[in-house]
Amino acid sequence: MQHDRPIIIGAGLAGLMTALHLAPMPVLVLARAPLGDGAASAWAQGGVAACVGADDDPARHLDDTLAAGDGLCDAAVAARILQAGPDSIATLARHGVEFDRAADGRLALGLEAAHSRRRIVHAGGDGTGAEIMRALIAAVQRAPSITVLEQAEARRLVVEDNRIRGVLVAAPHGALLLPASRVVLASGGIGGLFLHTTNPPQSWGQGLLLAARAGAALADLEFVQFHPTALAAGTDPLPLVSEAVRGEGAILIDETGTRFLADQPGAELGPRDVVARGIFAHLAAGHQVFLDARPALGERFGKRFPAITAACLAAGIDPVMQPIPVVPAAHYHMGGVAVDAAGRSSVAGLWACGETASTGLHGANRLASNSLLEAATCACWVAEDVAATPPVRVRPLADRRLPPAPDPVPVRPILSRHAGLLRDGDGLLAAIRALAPLAAAGGPAADPATLGLMLAVAALRREESRGAHARTDFPARRADFSTRLTLYLTDATAAAARLADPIVRRA
Ligand SMILES: Cc1cc2nc3c(=O)[nH]c(=O)nc-3n(C[C@H](O)[C@H](O)[C@H](O)COP(=O)(O)OP(=O)(O)OC[C@H]3O[C@@H](n4cnc5c(N)ncnc54)[C@H](O)[C@@H]3O)c2cc1C
Structure with a gap:
């Protein structure tokens, strides 16, 4: 018999924040890829939504979130997460994240579609996720309580009597059967289940599958957010062409030069799902679709969007001279493991946070940049609940076959x-x-x-x-x-x- 330490499955923003918040309690983090790779968190461009501006408050952020969620958000959960936004930004900054700041030292705030205020906290221009992951990985590497097992993929959760008993892992040197009575799923999204996705290719929802096979309830599975404008580069995954490009005035045209969404409410800046469906229908009718930034941005494109410019040039497209071919792509999953306010699933000893969890914040549609906020915030609440849950003595487990x-x-x-x-x-x-x-x-x-x-x-x-x-x-x-x-x-x-x-x- 032995006492277990919590196991965290996933090393993106949600997993690393959980581990850091549990310190100095010893934890084991399983990461399918080398630390920093394979996590959508590192690819986030826009930023983290948080009501830190002088003209903003949690009630406004809540109104915008509920409107996007189309009647399905859990308003109490949403209010609690959004209220915690400023604290979560402060926590990330304490871990070493260097957010972009205005000349007076205050956080620089961006605006994204369907937000009624400037509230997108960002870093490195369009490199927010990379900066967050840089800082958190450094913090994790400084924390003696955190052990990271890289290239270790959880393939099954071991459950007895609706209680977690361990994790079956494919590790570099073979199968590992790790006894554990407390497991946190922080394994990201499901975009890899679709042909076109902006997610890391292995993000096909393995954490959800593990939870489902363990007997946990999943929620809101049908709600998949498709981003309207992924770069149709023929690669897998597809690079994202941020909404901010349309925010700067770029328009959507087809191969004849027709601005086919001009008559829709909001035109190119309508709700994300409406624009995505408009593009999808036009493609299905046999057209090609392009994002044309030439009239609005021209030579300024490269300076304003360096990462997108690099992705376009790698695909042989110069956005200053040419329209950018785009296609909708699976981008974010509102559904996930059904969790309560502490991140607990319906299986004892199993928590979930980040994109793997369905907290009720997003409802039927995510408001842009609420996901990084949710991951950072809920990871800390999960950590607090895990820490408050006494370890259970776990028996050695009988051998199991690795799927x-x-x-x-x-x-x-x-x-x-x-x-x-x-x-x-x-x-x-x-x-x-x-x-x-x-x-x-x-x-x-x-x-x-x-x-x-x-x-x-x-x-x-x-x-x-x-x-x-x-x-x-x-x-x-x-x-x-x-x-x-x-x-x-x-x-x-x-x-x-x-x-x-x-x-x-x-x-
Ligand atoms: C291109 C892009 C841009 C985005 N931009 C923004 C933005 O600006 N703002 C915003 O709020 N949101 C954005 N999002 C969404 C946001 O990035 C994600 O929702 C968030 O990063 C999810 O964090 P996470 O920690 O839950 O998952 P991830 O960061 O995806 O991490 C998942 C981790 O789990 C590991 N893993 C998975 N399965 C297993 C397994 N079985 N065993 C072991 N390890 C496993 C993975 O290797 C990885 O380490 C964007 C997403 C994409 C793809």
């Missing part, structure tokens, strides 16, 4: 075709029928297919259009769906078996 290395590639075309920006019942049924055998086969695609299946079942169940979830067969928002929906793997599997069987469906 194969997961491969989301076969799942990506299925979800992109049927569960992407526009969905309908027939398409979602087709996805379920295609994913069910992959999930049952037990091969490398089984885990991603199982999560994809859950997403498709959740999307089929929500017979309305709301926020990022657009059903062409149910185009209106429905009052009887104005609640967050949770899903267990057992229920999803049973529903999929029933739906995939055409005889049962007819009955």
Whole structure:
């Protein structure tokens, strides 16, 4: 018998903040990639939303968040997280993050779509995530209580009687079975389940799958935010062309030069999901879509957007001289492991934070830059709750077989075709029928297919259009769906078996 130390799965902003906040308690951080790689956190461009400006307050930030969430945010959770914004910025600064500041020393604040105030705290211009990760990695490396196991992928959670007992890990030198009674999932998003994504390619939602297989409830799975303008560079993943480019006046045109969104409310600066669907529909009609920054920015483009310029030049496009080809791409998942205010899942000893968690902050659509704030803030609350949870004596675990290395590639075309920006019942049924055998086969695609299946079942169940979830067969928002929906793997599997069987469906 031995006492365990908490295990944190994931080394992005959420995982590293949890580890730092638990110090000096000894913790083990599992990172699938070398520290700093494979985390969406390092790629964040815009910044962290926090109501630190003199003209701003938590109530305004809450109003904007609730409006974006389209009736599905948990207002109490949202109010608590947004209220903590200024403190979270101060905590990040204490860990060494150097935010951009105005000449008078105050934080420089950016403006993003659907925010009614300037409240985006940023670093290095469009390099906020890289600066945050630089500082946190340095802080972690200085903390003797934190052990990081790099290139270690959690493949299963071990659960007995709805209580966490350990983690089964694929490590560089083979399988490891680590006993643990307290595990924090901080494993990022699910963009890698789709063909076009801005996420690190291995971000296919493995943490959600681990939680689902452990018996935890997942929530809001159907809500996937697609960014309207990823650079159509033919790479995987696709580089992001930030909303700020449209904010500076760039327009969307097609191959004929027509400004095809000009008549929509807000035109190119309408809500993110509306613009993404407009581009998607135009592409589906056989057009090409470009972001044209030449009239608005011209020669200024390179200075204002150095990282985007570099990505364009690498793809053979000069944004000063040419329009930039763009395509919508899976960008952020509002859904995740259903957690309470302390980040606890429905399985004892399992917490989640960051993009893996579904706290209720985002509702049906995330307000830009609220995700880094949520990750930083909730990680600290999770750490406090983990620290307050006494360790349980854990028995040595019986050997378990390591599942194969997961491969989301076969799942990506299925979800992109049927569960992407526009969905309908027939398409979602087709996805379920295609994913069910992959999930049952037990091969490398089984885990991603199982999560994809859950997403498709959740999307089929929500017979309305709301926020990022657009059903062409149910185009209106429905009052009887104005609640967050949770899903267990057992229920999803049973529903999929029933739906995939055409005889049962007819009955
Ligand atoms: C291009 C881009 C730009 C963005 N810009 C912004 C922005 O400006 N503002 C904003 O608020 N949000 C932004 N977002 C969203 C935001 O970056 C993410 O929501 C946030 O960084 C998620 O942090 P995280 O710690 O939860 O996950 P991540 O940073 O993705 O970290 C996940 C970690 O878990 C590890 N992992 C995963 N599975 C396992 C496993 N099974 N075993 C071991 N390790 C595992 C990964 O290797 C990684 O270390 C952006 C996202 C992208 C992709």
